[in-house]
Amino acid sequence: MKYFACFLPIISPEKSQQFRPQHLEYLEKGRNEGKIFANGKFADGSGGLVIYIAESSDEVVELARQDPYVSSGARGYEIHEWEMVTKAVIPK
Structure with missing residues (x-):
């Protein structure tokens, strides 16, 4: 599995509140x-x-497009694969 960072910049503050x-x-x-x-x-x-x-960037694009913020036009999206480095204990 891979990690992907998806930025969701505001396009419409009104729609962001609504959705x-x-x-x-x-x-x-x-x-x-x-x-x-x-x-x-x-x-x-x-x-x-x-x-x-997710397994692939295509899978993440599909997931991001299902977000009501994105599908409503309240937010845009920008996706980048993220190679996480941490010493933090990750909760299961």
């Missing part, structure tokens, strides 16, 4: 299924980040 509940449900489902490693918003309000776990 927030669906986006949060989507994230919870992805975490429960083991497809999302971590996520969070940027403190400066410019958007957020989702770290996906």
Whole structure:
């Protein structure tokens, strides 16, 4: 499995607010299924980040497009494969 960083810059603040509940449900489902490693918003309000776990970039593009923020046009997306380096203990 590989890790992919998906940046979600805000396109429409109004749509971001409107689709927030669906986006949060989507994230919870992805975490429960083991497809999302971590996520969070940027403190400066410019958007957020989702770290996906997947086999390929094509799989991540499909996952990102299913996010209600992306499918509604509230957010854009930019994906980069991420080679994580850490000494942190990762929760299972």
